[in-house]
Amino acid sequence: AQTVTQSQPEMSVQEAETVTLSCTYDTSESDYYLFWYKQPPSRQMILVIRQEAYKQQNATENRFSVNFQKAAKSFSLKISDSQLGDAAMYFCAYRSASWVIQGGSEKLVFGKGTKLTVNP
Amino acid sequence: AAGVIQSPRHLIKEKRETATLKCYPIPRHDTVYWYQQGPGQDPQFLISFYEKMQSDKGSIPDRFSAQQFSDYHSELNMSSLELGDSALYFCASSTPGQGGEQYFGPGTRLTVT
Numbered sequence: 001a002q003t004v005t006q007s008q009p010e011m012s013v014q015e016a017e018t019v020t021l022s023c024t025y026d027t028s029e030s031d032y033y034l035f036w037y038k039q040p041p042s043r044q045m046i047l048v049i050r051q052e053a054y055k056q057q058n059a060t061e062n063r064f065s066v067n068f069q070k071a072a073k074s075f076s077l078k079i080s081d082s083q084l085g086d087a088a089m090y091f092c093a094y095r096s097a098s099w100v101i102q103g104g105s106e107k108l109v110f111g112k113g114t115k116l117t118v119n120p
Numbered sequence: 121a122a123g124v125i126q127s128p129r130h131l132i133k134e135k136r137e138t139a140t141l142k143c144y145p146i147p148r149h150d151t152v153y154w155y156q157q158g159p160g161q162d163p164q165f166l167i168s169f170y171e172k173m174q175s176d177k178g179s180i181p182d183r184f185s186a187q188q189f190s191d192y193h194s195e196l197n198m199s200s201l202e203l204g205d206s207a208l209y210f211c212a213s214s215t216p217g218q219g220g221e222q223y224f225g226p227g228t229r230l231t232v233t
Contacts, residue, residue, distance in 0.1 A: 043229075044224070045163070047222075106168050110163055
């Protein structure tokens with residue numbers, strides 16, 4: 001079974017600074033997807049960024065970028081120019097790229113989350 | 121853009137009662153997922169449906185059942201409610217070829233007293 005580990009329960013950053021959230025995962029599959037979801041105090045789950053394992057290029061979405069190291073099974077999220085609105089719980093998630101009939105699973109497997117505080 | 125709709129947003133039930141949660145996926149999304157998030161926990165996968173058939177199953181109690189209807193909306197039925205069922209229940213939807221992304225609804229907060 002796949003597992004996702006976020007080793008930083010809490011992180012803080014000064015407004016306008018850069019912060020990196022860590023995520024490692026364990027899988028025997030070669031093709032999969034990795035995601036970062038943001039959960040603000042409203043508890044809404046918001047997709048931040050997506051990475052496909054077969055792509056070597058790191059995904060980027062505006063101020064958010066990832067450092068995907070497939071061999072190391074590492075998937076960190078970098079937030080540049082941090083804003084007060086970035087304060088939230090961030091979850092790293094894994095999903096198999098294989099359909100269930102192929103032995104995969106469609107479910108998202110989440111890490112325990114990292115609570116990010118942004119200080120003004 | 122249209123998002124996933126969940127109803128009700130809040131629900132208070134007593135122990136041993138029954139609850140029904142509804143989910144309306146994003147238009148043209150044919151796959152629905154249910155997740156349970158307890159206080160201070162990460163979301164846990166319960167069950168999913170593709171084209172009205174159950175496609176995957178996680179740690180869903182036998183007291184819970186779910187289905188997807190012809191209009192693709194889904195309902196999660198929860199019977200003999202226990203205090204431990206108090207949680208935020210998310211529905212998410214996706215469509216094949218979209219790169220595995222799942223879009224979440226706002227959640228239904230269930231409180232069992």
